Amino acid sequence: MIEIEEVKPEHLNGIYKDIATDLGVDIALKIFNHYRGLQVTFPTRLLSTEYVKTQVSIEYDGTNIKELSLKYSYSERWIRKMIVKE
Secondary structure (H helix, E strand, O other), rough: OOOOOOOOHHHOOOOHHHHHHHOOOOHHHHHHHHHHHOOOOOOOOOOHHHHHHHHHHHHHOOOOHHHHHHOOOOOHHHHHHHHHHH
């Protein structure tokens, strides 16, 4: 097992170096141990569609489609569809 105290970000390879620089060596090692060998793709949207649908139904006031689309990173068209389905 690698001793975390001895490892510096510049000792790491590729993305692990970036992660260690931004988040710390301990996090980079945890990610390495958990996901090594896997190809991981991060979605462009952080929040789940179900959560956004719920929030839009709560926050929509009849005039704020543009603000909601910017806030949740969905198109105005998608926001309108969610409002109509309610």
